[in-house]
Amino acid sequence: MLKAAKKKFNMQNLIYLVFIPTFIYLGIFFLYPIYLSIKYSFTNISLTDIGNYTYLGFLNYHNLFTSGTFINSIYTTVIFLVVSAIIGQMFLGIVVAYLLSVTQKYFRLIITSIILVAWATPQVTAGIMWYSTLSYIPSGTVNVFLGYFGIHSINFLSTHLALMSIIIANVWLGLGFSVLIFSSGISGISPSIMKASRIDGANPFTRFFRIVIPLLKKSIITDLLLITLFTLGAFTLVYVMTGGGPVNSTNIMTIYQYRTGFSLFSLGLANAIGVIIIVLALAISILYLISLRGD
Amino acid sequence: MSSVEMKNITKMYDKVTVLKDLNLKIDDQEFFVLLGPSGSGKSTTLNTMAGLDTPTSGNILFDSEDVTYFDPNKRGVAMVFQDYALYPHMNVYKNMAFPLKMKRYKNDYINKKINEVANILGIKELLKRLPRELSGGQAQRVALGRALVRDPKIFLLDEPLSNLDAKIRSQIRNELKLIHNDLKKTFVYVTHDQQEAMYLGDRVGILNDGVIQQVGTPQEVYSHPKNLFVAKFLGEPEINIFELDKNDGGFKIGGVPVDGHNFDKLNKITIGIRPENILLEKKSERDMPLKIVIRAKEFTGSGFIIIASTDEGKEIRIISDQANMDVGDLITAYIDYEHAILFDEQGDSINK
Ligand SMILES: Nc1ncnc2c1ncn2[C@@H]1O[C@H](COP(=O)(O)OP(=O)(O)OP(=O)(O)O)[C@@H](O)[C@H]1O
Ligand SMILES: [Mg+2]
Numbered sequence: 001m002l003k004a005a006k007k008k009f010n011m012q013n014l015i016y017l018v019f020i021p022t023f024i025y026l027g028i029f030f031l032y033p034i035y036l037s038i039k040y041s042f043t044n045i046s047l048t049d050i051g052n053y054t055y056l057g058f059l060n061y062h063n064l065f066t067s068g069t070f071i072n073s074i075y076t077t078v079i080f081l082v083v084s085a086i087i088g089q090m091f092l093g094i095v096v097a098y099l100l101s102v103t104q105k106y107f108r109l110i111i112t113s114i115i116l117v118a119w120a121t122p123q124v125t126a127g128i129m130w131y132s133t134l135s136y137i138p139s140g141t142v143n144v145f146l147g148y149f150g151i152h153s154i155n156f157l158s159t160h161l162a163l164m165s166i167i168i169a170n171v172w173l174g175l176g177f178s179v180l181i182f183s184s185g186i187s188g189i190s191p192s193i194m195k196a197s198r199i200d201g202a203n204p205f206t207r208f209f210r211i212v213i214p215l216l217k218k219s220i221i222t223d224l225l226l227i228t229l230f231t232l233g234a235f236t237l238v239y240v241m242t243g244g245g246p247v248n249s250t251n252i253m254t255i256y257q258y259r260t261g262f263s264l265f266s267l268g269l270a271n272a273i274g275v276i277i278i279v280l281a282l283a284i285s286i287l288y289l290i291s292l293r294g295d
Numbered sequence: 296m297s298s299v300e301m302k303n304i305t306k307m308y309d310k311v312t313v314l315k316d317l318n319l320k321i322d323d324q325e326f327f328v329l330l331g332p333s334g335s336g337k338s339t340t341l342n343t344m345a346g347l348d349t350p351t352s353g354n355i356l357f358d359s360e361d362v363t364y365f366d367p368n369k370r371g372v373a374m375v376f377q378d379y380a381l382y383p384h385m386n387v388y389k390n391m392a393f394p395l396k397m398k399r400y401k402n403d404y405i406n407k408k409i410n411e412v413a414n415i416l417g418i419k420e421l422l423k424r425l426p427r428e429l430s431g432g433q434a435q436r437v438a439l440g441r442a443l444v445r446d447p448k449i450f451l452l453d454e455p456l457s458n459l460d461a462k463i464r465s466q467i468r469n470e471l472k473l474i475h476n477d478l479k480k481t482f483v484y485v486t487h488d489q490q491e492a493m494y495l496g497d498r499v500g501i502l503n504d505g506v507i508q509q510v511g512t513p514q515e516v517y518s519h520p521k522n523l524f525v526a527k528f529l530g531e532p533e534i535n536i537f538e539l540d541k542n543d544g545g546f547k548i549g550g551v552p553v554d555g556h557n558f559d560k561l562n563k564i565t566i567g568i569r570p571e572n573i574l575l576e577k578k579s580e581r582d583m584p585l586k587i588v589i590r591a592k593e594f595t596g597s598g599f600i601i602i603a604s605t606d607e608g609k610e611i612r613i614i615s616d617q618a619n620m621d622v623g624d625l626i627t628a629y630i631d632y633e634h635a636i637l638f639d640e641q642g643d644s645i646n647k
Binding site: 190192193195196197198199200201202203206211214215217 | 342345346347366367368372373374376377378380381382383384393394397398441445
């Protein structure tokens, strides 16, 4: 018996050997860059002279949190996140998935495919598409359409409307993912539970809020976690559509970071922004995971 | 007061016809059992009664009111499912309160009602538990409770005992019968278990391939099956079947002619004889002898099941309260003519 136990022990140790390449890979390509990023965020390293830099302590962070542009950027990011990801993609995603679940098979297939095509579209393509849809001068598709009805052209990418426009574009882009997650969540609910709730007198509305949503809790958290990370990291779509403008109105943190690094060449500052984004993402993720622990 | 009538119900999914011109009349306060093999359309029938599904054609009447297109919650029915269908995120109390909340009853009333029903079902200690903390038997009691609190006109039960082990099953089965006696409500109960059907049903309807084969009291359908399907589906061990070809203008078993008229037009008949109606001693001159070899004896507690084969190699089963023979013995048994059931070539029963 002792021999068997010993053998098992050895086997288990062997399994760790298999993971060694993975650990090395993670170390080189994941942890080390993050370490560098954190290190540089405390320096004045510049893209023009990467070899020479001095440590500044928390100066970069101090400068960021006293800069109106950065605070505005955080604010823009939070609005973008809450409205486009949490309300738009997540909530709309549940509603669409629920509606699809009660519709006919073929209809469901067609709609799901259309929504997924959006998700599979490369972000640059999507950005250009949305730009030409919403463009003011020359008139984009929407404005041409409005023109038919004698309605004045609207500048969807103006200071006031640009944030709303990128939010809509991002919902369009990401909705498919949420619909997919919730569709599989809904198909995991036992049909007899849905039947029982109908017999018990729950109308579709009550059923949605009192049965479907509570039973989708795990899917909701999974979805929230992923789309929050996607949205915090969103860049291409917004950069193509607005470049962060006009007048910083769509200057989400990733765009601000990119400009700081590659227009102002200030890598130290850019890395500090990156660290803040990572900390923010981690904090939100942990929050979600804690709320899952209840069951 | 609630009778149920299904008139010419046909149900199709895409191009597959699941129920074919089904007619059924269930009386007020009756315990009606719908019995059939898997896929025969039992759940579909129950779902159309409940309003979870609408028939492709035909009408459903509750007390002569046409409810064919009524929503489930307008029909005043309660339903119990095979997999219990408790709401996983609500505790037992909330599960039972849910249908009452939907009807906007006052909390006092809900509380009183739940306690009352919980007492009847012996689930009072479970009220705070979540469904996943219940055993199968407890979960099904709770599901039953959720149906009972509503005071529905009609109870619909879709194989509620199938997932339970034998002991709990017979226990809840008995309770169900008592509850029905107390409540005097209409029950429609779906099962594929013929013993359960016989035990519970005031009447049993046998369904096969979306067609009602026969409706009657358990005794009627057991002793006077309308066709071979019903004869074979009911009874354990299965009924013994002998197929006979016409010989010299008549049908014979062991040299003894099968008594009966109306045989003129038939070239073939089938005789069905229940295991308990094969005799070890001749009772009448019309009983037909079978030369058999004993293959096995099974003790059932109250008697024996004898498995034997005829000289044509056909396996038959006999139920007998005594078995003073040994495996390998060659004996003569007799088909009790009085209880033999005759079928024509189509498998429909015929008069003797
Ligand atoms: N929603 C549906 N779409 C297509 N076919 C269906 C649907 N529901 C049931 N059927 C088919 O209808 C037939 C009858 O199904 P039903 O569930 O009524 O049988 P059942 O007698 O309850 O069987 P079981 O004992 O297995 O529950 C089956 O052949 C089944 O495949
Ligand atoms: Mg069924």
